Amino acid sequence: MQNIANDPASPALTITTPAGSYAVLVGPNLLHELPVRMRALNLSGTLWLISDSQVFSHHGAPVENLLRGAGYRVESYAVPAGEASKDLAVVSKLYDWMIGGAVERRDAVLALGGGVVGDLAGFVAATVLRGIALIQLPTTLLAMVDSALGGKTGVNHPLGKNLIGAFHQPRLVLSDTSMLATLPARELRAGWAEVVKHAVIRDAGLFQELEALSSEFKVLSLEEATPTQNSELKIQNFAQVIRRAAKVKVDVVNIDERETGERMLLNYGHTLGHALEALTGYGTLLHGEAVAIGMELAAQVALRMELWGPESVERQRRLLHAYGLPTAIPAGVDPAHLLELTLRDKKVRAGRVRWVLPAAIGAAEVRDDVPEDLVRAVVESAGTARPAD
Ligand SMILES: NC(=O)c1ccc[n+]([C@@H]2O[C@H](COP(=O)([O-])OP(=O)(O)OC[C@H]3O[C@@H](n4cnc5c(N)ncnc54)[C@H](O)[C@@H]3O)[C@@H](O)[C@H]2O)c1
Numbered sequence: 060m061q062n063i064a065n066d067p068a069s070p071a072l073t074i075t076t077p078a079g080s081y082a083v084l085v086g087p088n089l090l091h092e093l094p095v096r097m098r099a100l101n102l103s104g105t106l107w108l109i110s111d112s113q114v115f116s117h118h119g120a121p122v123e124n125l126l127r128g129a130g131y132r133v134e135s136y137a138v139p140a141g142e143a144s145k146d147l148a149v150v151s152k153l154y155d156w157m158i159g160g161a162v163e164r165r166d167a168v169l170a171l172g173g174g175v176v177g178d179l180a181g182f183v184a185a186t187v188l189r190g191i192a193l194i195q196l197p198t199t200l201l202a203m204v205d206s207a208l209g210g211k212t213g214v215n216h217p218l219g220k221n222l223i224g225a226f227h228q229p230r231l232v233l234s235d236t237s238m239l240a241t242l243p244a245r246e247l248r249a250g251w252a253e254v255v256k257h258a259v260i261r262d263a264g265l266f267q268e269l270e271a272l273s274s275e276f277k278v279l280s281l282e283e284a285t286p287t288q289n290s291e292l293k294i295q296n297f298a299q300v301i302r303r304a305a306k307v308k309v310d311v312v313n314i315d316e317r318e319t320g321e322r323m324l325l326n327y328g329h330t331l332g333h334a335l336e337a338l339t340g341y342g343t344l345l346h347g348e349a350v351a352i353g354m355e356l357a358a359q360v361a362l363r364m365e366l367w368g369p370e371s372v373e374r375q376r377r378l379l380h381a382y383g384l385p386t387a388i389p390a391g392v393d394p395a396h397l398l399e400l401t402l403r404d405k406k407v408r409a410g411r412v413r414w415v416l417p418a419a420i421g422a423a424e425v426r427d428d429v430p431e432d433l434v435r436a437v438v439e440s441a442g443t444a445r446p447a448d
């Protein structure tokens with residue numbers, strides 16, 4: 060079987076930060092490389108495998124067996140699946156487990172899961188014994204192209220999401236895209252929103268590849284598709300675009316590790332997206348679904364700002380629909396309320412919302428001069444989804 064990470068045409072991606080460099084591997088059937096990669100990093104201590112109940116039931120045993128077979132001592136802990144596990148009480152339980160098990164500085168944490176596990180386990184790795192090695196093994200599309208890359212870790216506080224955290228770069232990110240075969244179809248679709256985002260902000264070629272693959276994706280995105288129908292073969296066809304989308308984040312992090320400038324671009328679709336998530340109640344819309352709607356609305360803002368033409372707005376909308384994503388504001392959302400929440404977004408600086416707006420397919424800019432009335436007009440005229448939409 061072709062192994063794209065070893066294919067000279069698609070070598071490992073590399074993230075370089077002041078804290079050091081690490082490889083980002085993306086491709087099908089890569090898991091077996093893990094022990095060799097870890098040895099090369101001189102990691103020989105105990106491995107503290109942190110996962111969630113759902114991911115662990117599918118992928119826990121193969122990972123444990125592989126590493127134990129290679130001579131590692133592996134201890135595993137599965138937290139409940141879901142955002143609620145990004146909580147200090149869970150962090151505290153993980154500390155009890157690791158410190159009770161005599162964790163040492165030379166040990167490593169392995170985060171096996173989506174963004175929830177990556178952020179949680181990453182924070183534990185950043186703080187236990189003032190920081191031990193971290194390996195990210197992302198299992199959702201969102202984690203492979205976004206959350207596992209760049210070293211942001213953390214948990215939620217009752218007053219807001221991601222308010223407690225630390226930067227802690229992993230030593231390795233290994234994204235075995237074959238693991239996506241078990242991801243629920245809706246979670247997979249939500250991940251495509253971040254892929255489209257990366258294409259729009261920085262990679263016109265990726266946008267074209269996504270368009271070309273979209274007819275094939277339709278099969279994957281059917282509501283009735285069961286995880287087993289997301290066959291490995293189809294997933295493999297997408298490994299190359301997933302890698303390319305990950306590269307966009309890698310490039311941005313390499314330019315701007317601490318989110319001062321370039322990294323802002325990754326917030327495309329997130330200004331209105333975050334407000335929609337908060338307004339509909341977390342869990343109603345998946346994050347990626349809210350971002351898809353947020354990208355449609357940001358595109359409308361760009362259109363009215365005369366940054367983007369109607370054909371580009373239409374092309375983005377078609378692509379989002381092709382990957383099974385919504386673009387209409389859900390029924391029942393009050394536009395006035397949405398606007399109010401948007402204007403309170405944490406990315407507001409000096410009273411102005413900083414918008415990431417597309418200026419071409421493959422290029423975006425940060426603007427703080429978008430008139431409030433213009434945003435109001437967009438939100439009010441966007442229309443809401445019919446119940447079946
Ligand atoms: N650190 C960052 O830079 C960053 C960036 C973006 C998002 N995030 C965070 O990421 C989180 C969202 O991540 P997510 O969307 O991956 O959600 P998630 O981790 O909750 O995963 C979604 C669901 O899919 C299940 N799952 C995951 N992989 C699976 C697989 N291969 N097979 C079967 N089931 C699987 C999980 O158990 C979970 O129920 C949020 O907490 C967000 O704040 C962090």
Ligand SMILES: [Zn+2]
Pocket residue numbers: 253329346350
């Ligand atoms: Zn996002």
